Amino acid sequence: MSGDNATTIVAAIIALVMTALPGPASAQEYPSRPIMLTVAYSPGGATDLQARIVSQPAADRDYFGRPMIIVNKPGAGGKVAWSWFASRAQKTGYEVAVYNLPHVLAQSIALNADYGLDTLEPIANFGADPAVLAVSRDSSIETVEDFIAHAKQNPGAVTISGAGLYVGHHIALLQLERAAEIDLTYVPYPGAVPALTSLIGGQVQASFNNLSDAYRSRDRLKILAVADLDRDAAFLPNVPTFLERGIDIDDSSVNFRGFMVPRGTPAEVTDVLAERLPAMFHDEGVLRRMREGGASMRIMGREEVQTLWQRHQAALEALLADLGE
Amino acid sequence: MELLQYFPDVLTPWHLAILSLGMIGGLLLGATPGLSPTLAVALLIPFTFNMEAAAALILLGAVYTGTVAGGAISAILLGIPGAPANIATTLDGHALAKRGRAAEALHYCFLSSFVGGLIGILVLIFFTPPLAEVALRFGPSHLFWVAILGVTVIGSLGSKSVLKGLLAGAIGLWLATIGYDPVLGEERFVYSDHLTGGINIIAALVGLFAIPQVLGMLEGAGSTGPTATYQLESHGLAASIAATLSRWQALAIGSVVGIFIGLIPGAGGQVAGLVAYDQARKLSPNRDSFGKGEPEGIIAAESANNAMVGPSLVPLLTLGVPGSPTAAVLLGGLLIHGLFPGPNLFTLHAEVTWTFIGSLLLGQVLMLLFGLYISRHSRLVMQVPAHYMAAAVTVLAVFGAYSVQNSLSDVIVMLTLGTGMYFAAKVGVSPAPVVLGIILGPIAEMNYTQGKLIAEVGEGMARYFLTGPLNITLIGLCLASVGYSLLAELRSARPRRAQA
Amino acid sequence: MNTDRLTGFGALLLGIVLYSLAGDSEAYLFPRFIAVAIGLLGAVIAAATFSRVLLPTASTSGAGRAWLKSLPVLAVFIAYRWAMETFGFYSSAFAAFLIIVWLYAPEPLSYRTASKRIAISAVFTVAIFALFSLLLRVQTPRGMLL
Structure with missing residues (x-):
């Protein structure tokens, strides 16, 4: 290669790289470039998959006209991503994140995390996955009442698995212990599927798990009750809620998933998101894919989801304060 | 037989094209230092969104198979394992390559990968239902003993001195405790924001192996030209085939160990290669040449790695429980197409499932063909001048560490651990036990703590951890492994003492 | 000792x-x-x-002072880590590659070798860009440059 040729190649490459650089940011209408969507869990997990499904039509002219690009930042049960998002994400509307409701607030309360209601602003909710109480198919327990009676006879000796600390399953367990005045032994697993497997394999006696995951394994389980305000009509219409059975467990443990921005993002940007996100979640393709994926949708707009966060913050503070000292 | 009924679906031009493309791409991605199979499969998931289910699974399966085999290429040529699974391959593969026998080492690697992979897939096809039940039996106490079995291998792994190997392993175990404890919810040793998420295993692997290699290459740079100053010998394929088959014990040990470890959910294929390597060495008459370029070492490690792929899909397809981190990502690929693991997969979705399994089988053949083709051109890599290779590996290591979780912290951890490892290597500590420690630490600790929670309200610690056929078998294996190491140590110490 | x-x-x-x-x-x-x-x-x-009984190997004498040769590249690592966030992933990758090659190249510097090194660094950076940004869609943080 002669020197001159090399210089030409270098010049060509530099020119190529320059054209790939983003142009000067002009005051164009939002959004003028792709939006980053931070997911706090690994690719292939339930949160990641649902985020990919609901954000897929973003590039459509009807919604944002720009794609949403998923950035996975897993670690420490969501703490790594949310902590980064609350403190270091740009407040421009180009940095959006997926929240998992009881996790994000419960961690902020219980672990003194540096994120929470003051630093995060929810915009729209797309999914809800309630916690269900399940026992193995071979168990002699048939109903919630049986379960509570069994736990009262064996205080502290009933093991119950869930997907980690300060996630929906853990919250549901704390609520059940308080409401039924029983004492259970919680065994945290690194995810919902391993927690469910531990029940199927007979390692633990019961599990609080995702409705969607339990539904998929329903042949090997007995699902006793749903920790939500209403029954799940689509997947488990015959399983009662705890409330129906007179046990005071509300929807604090339901795993709500939706989009949020860091607080301080300008209103003209959040208005656009608040208007178009629910519309995008109602997209026919999104609804179909979510249904095929066995995930239930619960779409809420900005006002509704912000009320939800406020209500849950209060409920979780009360619950976790009881638990502490 | 259902497989035969659906096998023609694999042979449609579109499916064959995807399979070949995925396999070549997987081999090349796997061979790139810093890109692990888990990362490659995870990054490809979005691409499968708009494909039909069978094509999507064929692509993901091909990339999975390809990257696992491809990780051995950089392990052999550069001494940098593409994934934790390839660590054992590095020990003898790179030693052989440094003696100028890179092509031969790659032959052994791909031939044994093919044999192991094929056996693994056949196990998946014929024994899925009974094996799924076996996989379910593994609870916290058993997984704890599996991790301890891995720890017993640490000392003799790649280090010249057992004591230093154990020390390196202990440091790895300690590193793994940094971050947020998943069972008790406490933060440990988080002295910097960069450590909140703990030490990521892939970032650590890249740093511990690649950075010392870079610095080592540069130590020798300037005076010498190419990375390989040694002569490259050519080696006939027929001779390699004969040599591989004549080492059938190593092949058998590798395949059997790979199958069993692949089945155990969570313990993962990351340790299959290492355990197989260790067993093959203990049982081999050539045990003294292990670590110096012994073909049996490569054969045992690689047949185990690839034998694990099929069985790791057994708990995944039947129960939705992935047997390896990469299988966990594949689960996402299944769900997104509305394919829920369970018996339905083999009845309602039989067409997709059997086409996928068929493609895995054919994929093994393609992997062998493409792999052997790549082996012929290994000299291209070996002749890159050291300073260019060092620069390229540095940049790839940075990008690879970053891409795992889109985190700059991982890059910082990677560079820091790597630099530390470089100096530790100067006093005779090797990276393999450190990485093994980082892998096994969390498995041992988490299962111990979970087991303790369960045992204390039930049958008590001693009964829970020490009784039952599975516990006793695993404890027996641990004791045998330790006992054999001690015996070997004493046997080799005796003549030395006589000399002294 | x-x-x-x-x-x-x-x-x-x-x-x-x-x-x-x-x-x-x-x-x-x-x-x-x-x-x-x-x-x-x-x-x-x-x-x-x-x-002298328990430890089989005699002391690894180390490679003497060979590690001194790696000091410049350790400095490059530190600078690289800083440049990633300031200038962006790809421009700092280009610079890091070029500087490492430059520091350790055996051939004497000439117009010809210099342009060869720059060209190879640029080609490598473009290849990295194609692999990570275009093929694998990894989102890298952006600094002042790319």
Whole structure:
């Protein structure tokens, strides 16, 4: 290669790289470039998959006209991503994140995390996955009442698995212990599927798990009750809620998933998101894919989801304060 | 037989094209230092969104198979394992390559990968239902003993001195405790924001192996030209085939160990290669040449790695429980197409499932063909001048560490651990036990703590951890492994003492 | 003092430091256990250097002063880590590649070798860009440049 040729190649490459650089940011209408969507869990997990499904039509002219690009930042049960998002994400509307409701607030309360209601602003909710109480198919327990009676006879000796600390399953367990005045032994697993497997394999006696995951394994389980305000009509219409059975467990443990921005993002940007996100979640393709994926949708707009966060913050503070000292 | 009924679906031009493309791409991605199979499969998931289910699974399966085999290429040529699974391959593969026998080492690697992979897939096809039940039996106490079995291998792994190997392993175990404890919810040793998420295993692997290699290459740079100053010998394929088959014990040990470890959910294929390597060495008459370029070492490690792929899909397809981190990502690929693991997969979705399994089988053949083709051109890599290779590996290591979780912290951890490892290597500590420690630490600790929670309200610690056929078998294996190491140590110490 | 003895005492010290860093809650059971193991192994290694029985290998004499040659590249690592966020991933990758090649190239500098090095660095950076940004769609943080 002669020197001159090399210089030409270098010049060509530099020119190529320059054209790939983003142009000067002009005051164009939002959004003028792709939006980053931070997911706090690994690719292939339930949160990641649902985020990919609901954000897929973003590039459509009807919604944002720009794609949403998923950035996975897993670690420490969501703490790594949310902590980064609350403190270091740009407040421009180009940095959006997926929240998992009881996790994000419960961690902020219980672990003194540096994120929470003051630093995060929810915009729209797309999914809800309630916690269900399940026992193995071979168990002699048939109903919630049986379960509570069994736990009262064996205080502290009933093991119950869930997907980690300060996630929906853990919250549901704390609520059940308080409401039924029983004492259970919680065994945290690194995810919902391993927690469910531990029940199927007979390692633990019961599990609080995702409705969607339990539904998929329903042949090997007995699902006793749903920790939500209403029954799940689509997947488990015959399983009662705890409330129906007179046990005071509300929807604090339901795993709500939706989009949020860091607080301080300008209103003209959040208005656009608040208007178009629910519309995008109602997209026919999104609804179909979510249904095929066995995930239930619960779409809420900005006002509704912000009320939800406020209500849950209060409920979780009360619950976790009881638990502490 | 259902497989035969659906096998023609694999042979449609579109499916064959995807399979070949995925396999070549997987081999090349796997061979790139810093890109692990888990990362490659995870990054490809979005691409499968708009494909039909069978094509999507064929692509993901091909990339999975390809990257696992491809990780051995950089392990052999550069001494940098593409994934934790390839660590054992590095020990003898790179030693052989440094003696100028890179092509031969790659032959052994791909031939044994093919044999192991094929056996693994056949196990998946014929024994899925009974094996799924076996996989379910593994609870916290058993997984704890599996991790301890891995720890017993640490000392003799790649280090010249057992004591230093154990020390390196202990440091790895300690590193793994940094971050947020998943069972008790406490933060440990988080002295910097960069450590909140703990030490990521892939970032650590890249740093511990690649950075010392870079610095080592540069130590020798300037005076010498190419990375390989040694002569490259050519080696006939027929001779390699004969040599591989004549080492059938190593092949058998590798395949059997790979199958069993692949089945155990969570313990993962990351340790299959290492355990197989260790067993093959203990049982081999050539045990003294292990670590110096012994073909049996490569054969045992690689047949185990690839034998694990099929069985790791057994708990995944039947129960939705992935047997390896990469299988966990594949689960996402299944769900997104509305394919829920369970018996339905083999009845309602039989067409997709059997086409996928068929493609895995054919994929093994393609992997062998493409792999052997790549082996012929290994000299291209070996002749890159050291300073260019060092620069390229540095940049790839940075990008690879970053891409795992889109985190700059991982890059910082990677560079820091790597630099530390470089100096530790100067006093005779090797990276393999450190990485093994980082892998096994969390498995041992988490299962111990979970087991303790369960045992204390039930049958008590001693009964829970020490009784039952599975516990006793695993404890027996641990004791045998330790006992054999001690015996070997004493046997080799005796003549030395006589000399002294 | 030979390097093995130094390693042994170093590990003993490390074990003591790690033990004292560990808190006393249940979560620190494992780290404390490991710290004890590190300290004990260090002590045994140090003791073995006096008896010459336990430690099979004679002291690895190290490669002498070879590590001095790696100091410039360690400086490059530190600068690279800083440049990633300031200038962007790809421009700093280009610079890091070029500087490492430049520092360690055996051939003397000439117009011809200089343009060759720049061209190879640029081609490599473009290849990295194609692999990570275009093919794998990894989102890298952007600095002032790309």
